[in-house]
Amino acid sequence: MIKLERVTKRYGNVxxxxxxxxxxxxxxxxxxxxPSGCGKTTTLRLINRLADPDSGTVLVRGVDTRKLKPExxxxxxxxxxxxxxxxxxxxxxxxxxxxxxLLHWDKMRIKNRIEELLQLVGLxxxxxxxxxxxxxxxxxxxxxxxxxxxxxxxPILLMDEPFGAVDPLTREKLQTEFLHIQRQLKKxxxxxxxxxxxxIRLADRIGVMKAGRIxxxxxxxxxxxxxxxxxxxxxxxxxxxxxxLSRMIVKDFIKPVSSLRVGQAxxxxxxxxxxxxxxxxxxxxxxxxxxxxREDAQHGKxxxxxxxxxxxxxIALNENSTLRVALSRMLGQGFRGLPVVDSAxxxxxxxxxxxxxxxxxxxxx
Amino acid sequence: MQVxxxxxxxxxxxxxxxxxxxxxxxxxxxFLGDWFTVRPNxxxxxxxxxxxxxxxxxxxxxxxxxxxxxxIFSFNYYRRGFARAFVIMSVLLPSIILFLVGGVAQSLxxxxxxxxxxxxGVGLWVALxxxxxxxxxxxxxxxxxxxxxxxxxxxxxxxxxxxxxxxWLSDFSVLQExxxxxxxxxxxxxxxxxxxxxxxxxxxxxxxxxxxxxxRSQRANGAIFFVANITQTVPSLALFGLxxxxxxxxxxxxxxxRDFGIRGIGATPALIALTIYSLLPIIRNTFVSLDGIDPAxxxxxxxxxxxxxxxFRRIQAPLAAPLVMEGVRISAVQAVxxxxxxxxxxxxxxxxxxxxxxxxxxxxxxxxGAIPIILLALLVDxxxxxxxxxxxxxxxxx
Ligand SMILES: Nc1ncnc2c1ncn2[C@@H]1O[C@H](COP(=O)(O)OP(=O)(O)OP(=O)(O)O)[C@@H](O)[C@H]1O
Ligand SMILES: [Mg+2]
Numbered sequence: 133m134i135k136l137e138r139v140t141k142r143y144g145n146v147x148x149x150x151x152x153x154x155x156x157x158x159x160x161x162x163x164x165x166x167p168s169g170c171g172k173t174t175t176l177r178l179i180n181r182l183a184d185p186d187s188g189t190v191l192v193r194g195v196d197t198r199k200l201k202p203e204x205x206x207x208x209x210x211x212x213x214x215x216x217x218x219x220x221x222x223x224x225x226x227x228x229x230x231x232x233x234l235l236h237w238d239k240m241r242i243k244n245r246i247e248e249l250l251q252l253v254g255l256x257x258x259x260x261x262x263x264x265x266x267x268x269x270x271x272x273x274x275x276x277x278x279x280x281x282x283x284x285x286x287p288i289l290l291m292d293e294p295f296g297a298v299d300p301l302t303r304e305k306l307q308t309e310f311l312h313i314q315r316q317l318k319k320x321x322x323x324x325x326x327x328x329x330x331x332i333r334l335a336d337r338i339g340v341m342k343a344g345r346i347x348x349x350x351x352x353x354x355x356x357x358x359x360x361x362x363x364x365x366x367x368x369x370x371x372x373x374x375x376x377l378s379r380m381i382v383k384d385f386i387k388p389v390s391s392l393r394v395g396q397a398x399x400x401x402x403x404x405x406x407x408x409x410x411x412x413x414x415x416x417x418x419x420x421x422x423x424x425x426r427e428d429a430q431h432g433k434x435x436x437x438x439x440x441x442x443x444x445x446x447i448a449l450n451e452n453s454t455l456r457v458a459l460s461r462m463l464g465q466g467f468r469g470l471p472v473v474d475s476a477x478x479x480x481x482x483x484x485x486x487x488x489x490x491x492x493x494x495x496x497x
Numbered sequence: 498m499q500v501x502x503x504x505x506x507x508x509x510x511x512x513x514x515x516x517x518x519x520x521x522x523x524x525x526x527x528f529l530g531d532w533f534t535v536r537p538n539x540x541x542x543x544x545x546x547x548x549x550x551x552x553x554x555x556x557x558x559x560x561x562x563x564x565x566x567x568x569i570f571s572f573n574y575y576r577r578g579f580a581r582a583f584v585i586m587s588v589l590l591p592s593i594i595l596f597l598v599g600g601v602a603q604s605l606x607x608x609x610x611x612x613x614x615x616x617x618g619v620g621l622w623v624a625l626x627x628x629x630x631x632x633x634x635x636x637x638x639x640x641x642x643x644x645x646x647x648x649x650x651x652x653x654x655x656x657x658x659x660x661x662x663x664x665w666l667s668d669f670s671v672l673q674e675x676x677x678x679x680x681x682x683x684x685x686x687x688x689x690x691x692x693x694x695x696x697x698x699x700x701x702x703x704x705x706x707x708x709x710x711x712x713r714s715q716r717a718n719g720a721i722f723f724v725a726n727i728t729q730t731v732p733s734l735a736l737f738g739l740x741x742x743x744x745x746x747x748x749x750x751x752x753x754x755r756d757f758g759i760r761g762i763g764a765t766p767a768l769i770a771l772t773i774y775s776l777l778p779i780i781r782n783t784f785v786s787l788d789g790i791d792p793a794x795x796x797x798x799x800x801x802x803x804x805x806x807x808x809f810r811r812i813q814a815p816l817a818a819p820l821v822m823e824g825v826r827i828s829a830v831q832a833v834x835x836x837x838x839x840x841x842x843x844x845x846x847x848x849x850x851x852x853x854x855x856x857x858x859x860x861x862x863x864x865x866g867a868i869p870i871i872l873l874a875l876l877v878d879x880x881x882x883x884x885x886x887x888x889x890x891x892x893x894x895x
């Protein structure tokens with residue numbers, strides 16, 4: 133969908149983008165990452181013709197962008213600029229409505245779209261639509277910037293550090309939301325970030341840039357396990373193994389477990405345990421309550437008396453958590469295995485330290 | 498002891514309100530000067546009269562007490578209830594002074610006889626200036642609400658106007674001079690407003706495009722500001738003079754131009770000069786306002802697919818408007834003053850009375866031109882400030 137062929141862009145003596153080639157396929161999230169001044173923003177601006185290349189070609193949907201009218205090209209590409217750049221004289225709603233109004237949407241449609249988008253970025257429209265940008269926090273402004281880029285539902289999105297100014301918690305939430313939205317909307321996205329964890333989490337492809345060139349363009353897994361050179365290795369850092377875990381989802385590694393229900397007769401229980409050292413115990417609804425050791429089961433009178441109770445929220449893992457969370461939970465709680473629950477809180481399996489180890493080893497090769 | 502203690506302000510507050518104190522002190526100092534000058538005729542030198550001897554002890558005492566109330570208030574400004582009463586007092590004070598001295602002037606005029614003149618002395622000028630100053634400080638600071646404040650401003654302006662219009666003050670020589678001019682005065686005042694208005698309008702129409710050009714083209718910028726700055730350094734009188742020669746040459750060469758009013762003297766050269774003068778503030782403010790817009794705004798607009806015209810209409814124009822309007826305000830206030838000089842080359846306007854008064858050594862006639870010019874400048878200034886506020890985009894107000 134987006135293709136840069138041997139593109140070079142100079143500003144005076146500075147070579148901002150140097151003989152760069154890049155191909156981003158449809159519905160793909162490509163994240164550009166690299167040190168300050170390496171040409172990330174310039175690369176984005178080459179795509180929507182805010183900058184014209186000195187040499188090379190930029191193709192969008194197979195068409196050389198030089199053949200398109202810049203205004204038309206840009207209206208079909210959402211752009212969230214690095215400095216947010218909300219218009220101070222327009223309300224939040226009017227800011228979001230700019231591109232739709234340039235496209236001559238009717239008023240009602242624009243109004244509905246504004247509400248929808250504010251909802252999407254987590255800013256209730258009854259509170260925020262009529263505020264002015266100077267009444268927003270940095271993070272709120274950034275979210276409005278993202279909503280504005282999405283306004284006309286463009287097939288391509290260019291986002292320059294869209295979550296740069298929000299706190300880690302909100303950022304985490306917005307990233308989750310981003311992934312969720314992207315699964316539905318399937319846009320072609322080029323996103324710039326300084327945050328490697330963000331890149332690993334969001335990207336289908338990561339482009340690591342240095343001095344106007346792309347050093348490595350690959351899947352997050354490949355970037356982590358096979359850094360192309362010392363620069364990428366240094367950039368990825370020594371905790372690559374841990375970072376890789378944040379792309380793996382617990383759901384893919386769980387093993388089914390047998391479990392007991394409170395209220396089952398103790399004789400039944402002994403048979404069920406068999407040779408296992410311990411078994412998870414759930415309530416009638418399937419929510420884990422604790423575990424029962426084999427020895428205690430041999431002497432105990434009932435499950436309730438013999439089991440070890442657990443604090444559900446501290447121990448149980450959600451099936452959508454990352455392996456990184458699982459590992460840190462295991463280390464923090466001193467457990468070799470943790471129960472995994474679905475979104476309703478029902479026990480669906482177990483994940484153990486050796487599973488995590490195996491996952492690491494398997495991708496390392 | 499008890500009484501003394503009460504007079505000190507509570508902690509964390511300044512002990513007294515400085516501006517009120519200052520204005521009241523000046524108002525009291527005014528009592529030391531002459532309030533009236535009585536002359537046997539229009540041009541003769543006159544004798545000064547202090548307020549007590551001219552008005553008697555009663556009027557003197559009333560005014561003295563009112564001015565003291567300002568002093569008292571300046572030490573008690575933080576007390577509840579005091580503020581409202583004091584705003585009312587300070588709004589009425591200028592009119593009270595005018596009313597009282599108007600009465601005094603009437604009796605002095607009777608004593609002075611048919612050709613005698615009563616004019617305003619230094620003390621009265623100072624008292625009036627201090628009273629208006631006091632009100633203009635007190636109204637915005639101590640009015641209990643927006644409605645109250647608007648009403649206070651209105652009263653401050655309207656009551657003196659009524660007093661003047663009613664003829665209560667007509668025994669003062671300045672007003673007599675104006676009355677003696679009859680319809681001439683109204684005509685020149687109108688002339689003044691017209692010259693100023695047209696010049697500023699032309700200045701705006703020409704200046705804004707030049708400001709935009711200076712912003713868009715680096716090369717034009719240098720040339721435009723070089724020329725505009727030079728025009729500002731030429732004294733207005735010299736510029737008027739400089740225009741006489743080429744224009745009269747032009748009108749002699751093409752007599753048909755004279756039918757359009759183009760001559761060496763008169764309204765045309767005055768308008769040209771006044772327009773040139775009004776250009777610089779407008780060009781400068783237009784340039785500065787456009788130049789000061791955050792480039793990220795323009796970038797965001799371009800990135801969203803706005804054309805150059807759309808960026809100008811939707812982003813640059815609304816963001817630049819307040820500063821541009823501020824430039825127009827500066828030009829307009831300046832033009833009111835410059836137009837006074839235009840009378841020298843026969844363009845008319847209120848300056849006419851000033852120069853006539855200078856020629857006849859008639860101080861009152863000079864004032865008859867100068868005071869309306871000052872009032873007009875204040876009026877234009879106020880109106881233009883409202884315009885600036887009106888074009889300020891909401892988001893920039895906080
Ligand atoms: N309009 C411009 N004029 C001159 N030089 C520019 C311009 N835009 C970018 N550059 C230069 O090009 C180089 C790349 O800039 P770019 O903005 O693409 O960096 P970046 O990777 O986005 O950096 P950051 O992470 O700090 O945003 C820098 O050296 C910068 O100084
Ligand atoms: Mg950048």
